[in-house]
């Protein structure tokens with residue numbers, strides 16, 4: 363989906379300033395390092411990272427963000443030790459159950475993207491159950507990327523697109539970016555306007571590769587469990603001061 367026009371102007375708007383992102387995507391990085399610095403097991407860092415998840419959801423709601431996508435588990439993360447993987451999915455499952463009513467009270471809709479066939483059955487069932495329970499809500503869309511790979515998202519879209527063409531539902535000449543996007547896992551969402559990554563790493567790590575084409579990138583050195591409302595507000599403020607041209611010249615935006 364196109365990012366233009368952006369959603370709502372902030373107070374001191376001018377040509378390049380003053381817009382809120384509609385969609386914020388976050389690479390929540392640094393849980394393991396946070397724990398290791400404290401001589402604690404990595405799983406403790408993941409547990410404490412859940413506090414930052416709650417804070418970020420609250421901040422996004424209060425700032426009027428439409429979509430918040432959290433990169434919770436990548437396809438590459440399957441290469442981690444089994445105990446850590448089991449621990450992460452156990453934390454996820456318990457978090458979703460614990461926060462379900464709170465998210466509902468806040469009118470949050472849950473969406474989950476990624477290769478969900480690979481995740482533990484129990485976590486899959488809980489996530490799908492809560493996704494269904496919150497499906498009528500109309501506030502913030504909380505989009506959780508689980509077992510997600512940007513390349514596989516694109517590859518799957520290509521496969522489905524090819525199948526549609528072979529089956530005659532689509533003419534090859536009609537393929538365009540807008541048609542292609544309908545086959546991506548994010549088909550109902552606007553593209554991210556802003557990508558935040560914590561922990562000082564400056565990579566996109568196979569996250570939303572197509573969708574981030576025109577996102578503004580914001581890197582912060584803080585480790586994820588220490589991320590809070592003030593850091594989120596700083597990222598939004600920084601975004602609002604950037605001049606986005608989408609390949610045009612300023613006068614045309």
Ligand code: FPP
Pocket residue numbers: 390391392393394395396408409411412415432434435439450451453454457458506561586
């Ligand atoms: C990044 O830290 C964090 C993760 C890979 C997993 C975080 C996900 C959860 C705890 C599940 C719950 C999520 C939600 C949205 C409810 P890292 O381990 O890569 O840190 P490091 O780079 O310091 O090793």
